[in-house]
Structure formats: C-alpha cells, structure tokens
Amino acid sequence: MDVWEGRHPATQHFKALFAYDHLPPHLQEISGRVANLAQYMVAELPDGPELTAGLRKLVEAKDCFVRAAVAKDR
Structure with a gap:
C-alpha cells in the first residue's frame, strides 16, 4: 500500500x-531510515x-545526515 497515494498534492510532493x-x-541506510x-x-x-512543515524539516534533516555521512567518508 502506498501511503502517499490519494494525499494532498503538497504532501505527495515529498x-x-x-x-x-x-x-x-x-x-x-541513513536516508532510508528517515524515509521510513x-x-x-x-x-x-x-x-x-x-504535516507539510514537518515533512519539509525532515527532508532538510535527511539531507544534513547524508552530507555528514559523505563528509565522514572523505
């Protein structure tokens, strides 16, 4: 079941x-946990x-976590 289906376009955008x-x-592994x-x-x-604001902030947090992992790899 796709929880995003049938949701408001502002929600589906995410x-x-x-x-x-x-x-x-x-x-x-990192990004998937946030996606879950x-x-x-x-x-x-x-x-x-x-909900829209929370998802927006969660995307920002996910991006930061992934960038931190990339920096760790350098």
Missing part, C-alpha cells in the same frame, strides 16, 4: 524527496500545513 534507491548502500519515518508520519497524520 515522496520523491525521500527516494534513496539512487544512493550508494551505506547512504541508503516520513512514510509513517504520512500514514498516521492528516494532510495540512503542520
């Missing part, structure tokens, strides 16, 4: 931003400005 299949395996949290929140919470 689905692509949590995709992580394109990343190397060690970054997929996003999916859980979409499944549990109604559409609205607070």
Whole structure:
C-alpha cells in the first residue's frame, strides 16, 4: 500500500524527496531510515500545513545526515 497515494498534492510532493534507491548502500541506510519515518508520519497524520512543515524539516534533516555521512567518508 502506498501511503502517499490519494494525499494532498503538497504532501505527495515529498515522496520523491525521500527516494534513496539512487544512493550508494551505506547512504541508503541513513536516508532510508528517515524515509521510513516520513512514510509513517504520512500514514498516521492528516494532510495540512503542520504535516507539510514537518515533512519539509525532515527532508532538510535527511539531507544534513547524508552530507555528514559523505563528509565522514572523505
């Protein structure tokens, strides 16, 4: 079941931003955990400005975590 299907367009917008299949395996582990949290929140919470804001901040956090992992690899 796709929890993103049938949701408000503002919510659906975030689905692509949590995709992580394109990343190397060690970054997929980090990004995937955040994507799982996003999916859980979409499944549990109604559409609205607070869900949108939370997903936006979660994308920002995911990006920071992935960048930290990339920096660690250098």
